[in-house]
Amino acid sequence: xxxxxxxxxxxxYRWLMFLLVFVGMGFAAYLYQLSNGLTVTGMSRDVSWGFYxxxxxxxxxxxxxxxxxxxxxxxxxxxxxxRITILGEFLAVASVTICLLFIIVDLGKPMRLMNVLLYPTPxxxxxxxxxxxxxxxxxxxxxxxxxxxxxxxGVHYPSWVKPLIYxxxxxxxxxxxxxxxxxxxxxxxxxxxxxxxAARFLASAFASGPxxxxxxxxxxxxxxxxxxxKEAIDKLSQIVTYAMLISIFFVGLEFFTAFYSNIPSHxxxxxxxxxxxxGHGKLVPFMWAFVILAIAAVALLLxxxxxxxxxxxxxxxxxxxxxxxxxxxLGLVVAGFIPNPFDxxxxxxxxxxxxxxxxxxxxxxxxxxxxxxxxxxxxxxxVA
Amino acid sequence: xxSNRRSFLKVSGICALGLGALPVADALAKAALPNFLANPxxxxxxxxxxxxxMKKCWEKSxxxxxxxxxxxxxxxxxxxxxxxxxxxxxxxxxxxxxxFPGQTNEFNVENIKDKPFMNLCNHCTNxxxxxxCPTKATFKRADGIVMMDYHRCIGCRFCMAGCPYGSRSFNFxxxxxxxxxxxxxxxxxxxxxxxxKCNFCAERLAEGLMPSCVESCKNGALAFGDLEDPKSxxxxxxxxxxxxxRKPELGTGPNVYYII
Numbered sequence: 001x002x003x004x005x006x007x008x009x010x011x012x013y014r015w016l017m018f019l020l021v022f023v024g025m026g027f028a029a030y031l032y033q034l035s036n037g038l039t040v041t042g043m044s045r046d047v048s049w050g051f052y053x054x055x056x057x058x059x060x061x062x063x064x065x066x067x068x069x070x071x072x073x074x075x076x077x078x079x080x081x082x083r084i085t086i087l088g089e090f091l092a093v094a095s096v097t098i099c100l101l102f103i104i105v106d107l108g109k110p111m112r113l114m115n116v117l118l119y120p121t122p123x124x125x126x127x128x129x130x131x132x133x134x135x136x137x138x139x140x141x142x143x144x145x146x147x148x149x150x151x152x153x154g155v156h157y158p159s160w161v162k163p164l165i166y167x168x169x170x171x172x173x174x175x176x177x178x179x180x181x182x183x184x185x186x187x188x189x190x191x192x193x194x195x196x197x198a199a200r201f202l203a204s205a206f207a208s209g210p211x212x213x214x215x216x217x218x219x220x221x222x223x224x225x226x227x228x229x230k231e232a233i234d235k236l237s238q239i240v241t242y243a244m245l246i247s248i249f250f251v252g253l254e255f256f257t258a259f260y261s262n263i264p265s266h267x268x269x270x271x272x273x274x275x276x277x278x279g280h281g282k283l284v285p286f287m288w289a290f291v292i293l294a295i296a297a298v299a300l301l302l303x304x305x306x307x308x309x310x311x312x313x314x315x316x317x318x319x320x321x322x323x324x325x326x327x328x329x330l331g332l333v334v335a336g337f338i339p340n341p342f343d344x345x346x347x348x349x350x351x352x353x354x355x356x357x358x359x360x361x362x363x364x365x366x367x368x369x370x371x372x373x374x375x376x377x378x379x380x381x382x383v384a
Numbered sequence: 385x386x387s388n389r390r391s392f393l394k395v396s397g398i399c400a401l402g403l404g405a406l407p408v409a410d411a412l413a414k415a416a417l418p419n420f421l422a423n424p425x426x427x428x429x430x431x432x433x434x435x436x437x438m439k440k441c442w443e444k445s446x447x448x449x450x451x452x453x454x455x456x457x458x459x460x461x462x463x464x465x466x467x468x469x470x471x472x473x474x475x476x477x478x479x480x481x482x483x484f485p486g487q488t489n490e491f492n493v494e495n496i497k498d499k500p501f502m503n504l505c506n507h508c509t510n511x512x513x514x515x516x517c518p519t520k521a522t523f524k525r526a527d528g529i530v531m532m533d534y535h536r537c538i539g540c541r542f543c544m545a546g547c548p549y550g551s552r553s554f555n556f557x558x559x560x561x562x563x564x565x566x567x568x569x570x571x572x573x574x575x576x577x578x579x580x581k582c583n584f585c586a587e588r589l590a591e592g593l594m595p596s597c598v599e600s601c602k603n604g605a606l607a608f609g610d611l612e613d614p615k616s617x618x619x620x621x622x623x624x625x626x627x628x629x630r631k632p633e634l635g636t637g638p639n640v641y642y643i644i
Contacts (some may be wrong), residue, residue: 036557038577039556045544108554115538126540183545186517187635188631
């Protein structure tokens with residue numbers, strides 16, 4: 001089936017070349033980082049995780065695109081999702097690939113990566129995150145590939161795939177929960193030390209993953225003969241609406257607890273993010289952009305007229321995706337380190353090499369996504 | 385080479401034999417290992433701890449001196465990177481409100497304003513850094529010391545996120561060119577990409593020596609000893625003085641106490 005990725009229009013090849021340029025630039029920047037150390041990034045002894053880990057965290061959420069089509073289709077018999085489960089699964093594969101790459105580029109000693117397997121340490125949440133993420137990658141690639149191959153041959157997929165499909169549903173919950181536990185169990189990082197962290201991760205994942213999936217479905221529809229179907233997109237947009245409302249509600253809960261209790265250490269990170277703390281407020285404009293995008297998204301999604309209109313739905317999905325990106329892929333990780341354990345504000349901003357590497361990782365993910373989608377769409381076109 | 389079922393079985397039989405014999409080889413190798421004798425002068429303890437008497441620390445000068453910092457950093461080949469961003473430190477000074485955030489009021493801060501407080505790894509009884517490390521590169525010894533294996537650390541910096549005391553430093557760049565003092569060949573230098581911190585001078589205790597910070601303090605402001613030993617200096621100091629620890633509410637059980 002993979003050979004379908006090798007033949008395509010000129011536009012397809014141009015797009016691949018475009019991505020490869022960014023992959024190459026990212027790789028070059030990574031070699032630079034590898035020979036000089038993480039000193040080339042904006043990270044410091046105070047903000048010791050930055051853009052990489054924040055991106056990792058956000059893209060774990062995007063991987064929820066799979067479960068949000070697989071669960072309704074297999075457990076609730078929502079037939080309209082049958083056509084697009086493959087798109088959800090392959091988006092999850094690309095997202096998890098991005099996650100794993102961001103972890104690797106963040107390591108000080110990447111050549112020792114296998115120490116995590118050589119000295120397995122169950123008391124470390126990172127150990128479990130490695131298991132759930134790799135497991136989810138494996139499940140989605142195996143399920144997606146086999147179901148697609150069966151579809152091409154016009155037969156039912158092999159029976160051993162079914163248990164894997166059912167496993168993938170709770171497994172999807174585990175990737176968000178375990179990733180949230182990376183943060184939610186650390187003493188002294190007050191912004192992260194919240195019992196609803198895993199719930200927040202699930203809610204924002206169910207908003208950002210399906211919103212990107214809707215946008216991709218529109219792109220697929222535009223550039224190929226495969227139509228994911230209006231009903232599927234309608235259903236997905238309802239899921240995004242609920243998930244987005246719950247996400248915003250959860251962020252609001254954090255505000256209530258911090259400010260009504262009036263405990264300074266609980267307020268600090270939120271103050272830093274939204275109004276600035278002790279004269280430092282690099283992230284303030286970004287967080288207000290999050291607020292505006294989130295409100296715009298909700299306004300467009302709640303109104304059935306704008307939700308069902310293709311043009312406004314696209315805008316709403318862009319708003320959802322970028323608002324969640326700002327909240328999770330920027331604010332959440334950095335603000336956990338501010339103020340530092342000495343109650344001082346030491347700010348963080350990513351460096352140029354750091355951003356170049358991040359662009360490279362995104363481009364690699366998009367390359368994986370393009371190739372997988374090309375295969376899937378080619379098969380769908382053949383079968384149709 | 386012609387391959388058939390017979391030769392395949394032969395080869396796999398030999399392989400299986402070899403694999404089966406592995407435990408035997410391991411057992412033999414174990415028996416042949418030399419038994420190491422501990423240095424008879426070694427200082428042994430069950431739960432090492434430190435008591436910092438800040439009044440003694442300030443006796444000589446209001447600003448405190450840097451004897452302990454210098455002794456430690458020279459002994460452990462700690463680099464002087466020269467930036468706040470990438471600073472590597474094992475023992476250092478902070479103000480009261482930075483050392484004990486949340487335990488301040490405007491009046492006590494006024495009394496001890498600008499006075500330095502010594503900060504170092506607390507060698508916690510329940511260390512979060514050890515809990516989060518995915519490779520056991522940071523671990524707790526039976527005597528309570530929280531140690532680092534610089535050769536196993538993958539540089540994920542989870543321990544830095546886990547430590548509520550900011551006691552861990554990461555080598556963002558190759559630290560070796562930044563060791564500005566004379567190199568101590570008895571202690572390893574570190575590589576780029578690993579985390580490091582105070583180790584309560586485990587290597588000195590093994591030779592019967594006190595930690596270098598304790599030894600270097602002319603005022604005797606730093607006391608080191610075994611909490612499990614009722615006759616130890618630290619136990620006597622704790623029994624006779626009111627002491628505080630950093631962030632006790634987090635349940636980490638810090639083992640560095642302060643007399644203020």
